[in-house]
Amino acid sequence: MSDTQFASATEYSTATEPLITARVDDTTVFDGSGHKIGVLYSFHIDRQRGQVKYAVISMGGLLGLGQSYHPVPFAMLRVNQEKGGYTAHFNKAVLDGSPSYRPDTSPLWDGDYARRIDSYYAGRQTPS
DSSP states (O other): OOOOOOOOEEEEEOSSSEEEEEEEEEEEEEOTTSOEEEEEEEEEEETTTTEEEEEEEEEOOBTTBTOEEEEEEGGGEEEETTTTEEEESSOHHHHHTSOOBOTTOOOOOSHHHHHHHHHHHTTOOOOO
């Protein structure tokens, strides 16, 4: 795995917990079958606990065209030492239908948005 680089950090709050966003570059995310489904774009970290709550996976696009960002609960990812990235506990079809945004339409990361993400992924985990 390439060295993880934190390019920037932004603070915000979900109404129940203050979070920090940290950019991450060049970390591939695979599905359970080992197929690449995207690249890790950022972490959303619970500032009080120091734990990553959400990871944002970047999919598609060439030179920024057609690119989309898909926030997922971090608990649904596992480090994959062998492949040098993360393995997601869901497949690409689940990610394709997930809450997402484009680079020019970043959502307001509040409690409602966090609940929408958590609600979407509840029960969608594939067996390990």
